[in-house]
Amino acid sequence: MALHDAKLASNTDGHASSTHNSDDAHGDVKSYIIGFILSVVLTAIPFTLVINGDLSKVTTIWSVVTLGLVQIWVHLKYFLHLNFVTEEGRANTFSFLFSALIIFMVVGLSVWIIYESNAMMMY
Known part of the structure; x- marks a missing residue:
């Protein structure tokens, strides 16, 4: 405990042993701009496909899902x-x-339980 208290006393911000660098996992402005532009383009393309209606319904759905x-x-x-x-x-x-796995399991199993309960109550 004394070693921990001494370490805290010598460090005013409480992060002396942290190996976190400000550039480690954070993007720079360039990567944010690239991500923003890609997001806008990947949003505009499906809207255009749906509004124009040039493609068949199945092709449009697959294009929107893929994008x-x-x-x-x-x-x-x-x-x-x-x-x-x-x-x-x-x-x-x-x-x-x-x-994501836990959320998928909770939602998926909840839907399954509700569906099965509904099926049992109907028959």
């Missing part, structure tokens, strides 16, 4: 900075994937 998945990747890379390059990036990526 939506690409936009999710852009947000994860450029705004949430999820990557496998740094140790912190790997930890953030695995935390995100674990959270």
